[in-house]
Amino acid sequence: MDHIQVGDIDQSQGKLKPISVKVSENTVNVDATLALTDAVLSNGAGSDEVEALRTIWALMNMGPRTGNPVFNDAYAQNVLNQLHAQCQSGKITAIRSVREANDYAIASGEIVRIDADCIL
Amino acid sequence: MIKNTFSTLALLSAVLLLNGCTSSIHMVNTDGFDQAIPAGVDYKYVEASTKQHVFLGFAANTNYVDDARQSLIAQCDGELTAVSTQYSTDHSFLSWYNKILMKGVCIQ
Numbered sequence: 001m002d003h004i005q006v007g008d009i010d011q012s013q014g015k016l017k018p019i020s021v022k023v024s025e026n027t028v029n030v031d032a033t034l035a036l037t038d039a040v041l042s043n044g045a046g047s048d049e050v051e052a053l054r055t056i057w058a059l060m061n062m063g064p065r066t067g068n069p070v071f072n073d074a075y076a077q078n079v080l081n082q083l084h085a086q087c088q089s090g091k092i093t094a095i096r097s098v099r100e101a102n103d104y105a106i107a108s109g110e111i112v113r114i115d116a117d118c119i120l
Numbered sequence: 121m122i123k124n125t126f127s128t129l130a131l132l133s134a135v136l137l138l139n140g141c142t143s144s145i146h147m148v149n150t151d152g153f154d155q156a157i158p159a160g161v162d163y164k165y166v167e168a169s170t171k172q173h174v175f176l177g178f179a180a181n182t183n184y185v186d187d188a189r190q191s192l193i194a195q196c197d198g199e200l201t202a203v204s205t206q207y208s209t210d211h212s213f214l215s216w217y218n219k220i221l222m223k224g225v226c227i228q
Contacts, residue, residue, distance in 0.1 A: 003147050059213060060141075060212070062211055063144070063211040063212070063217075064218075065209065069142030069144050069211060070144065073145060077223075079150065080202060080224075084153075084202065087153075092202075095153070097147070097150060097151075099145070099148065110145065114148070
């Protein structure tokens with residue numbers, strides 16, 4: 001879990017139906033992959049070439065990060081449309097915006113999830 | 121000699137290939153569905169995006185969030201509701217771009 005934000009909760013206007021939108025992007029932790037490959041290939045001794053490659057990777061991809069960097073940042077662009085499409089009345093309350101990840105050491109699934117209640 | 125040349129070429133290729141190819145989405149927030157969109161009323165999706173260049177920690181254009189908001193408002197003459205905000209970063213060589221993407225529903 002990296003981030004969560006909860007909005008207003010209105011239970012006075014009718015029955016609530018839970019709705020949810022979840023989008024994700026699979027990615028690889030390049031630095032960890034290079035380090036692991038280097039350790040395996042050189043029996044833990046390490047090589048100058050891979051170390052240089054890791055340094056280049058770090059310099060070429062500077063900046064703040066949440067989870068592992070992804071190679072496509074458009075995966076969360078339609079959450080608003082998808083959320084809106086799930087609620088016929090258009091009245092949505094109790095919106096929870098979640099930024100999380102499934103982490104598998106050298107790979108991860110970076111997730112954006114919006115949970116909410118649709119006022120019927 | 122040949123090994124050194126090969127290593128240099130490999131690293132140069134890596135420099136060209138790895139430059140600025142990753143991004144990171146920090147937050148996506150959606151809110152403001154308080155108003156139901158009345159039946160028979162026209163509505164459209166509007167969006168605005170702005171970015172801020174940061175070089176070695178020195179930031180330019182510190183108004184980029186307000187700029188996105190103003191740009192979104194300028195695209196809608198009626199009521200702007202259900203606004204979502206995405207904050208992300210494009211990584212690059214010794215620098216990066218912070219980006220804001222705002223979307224909303226414009227009821228006319």
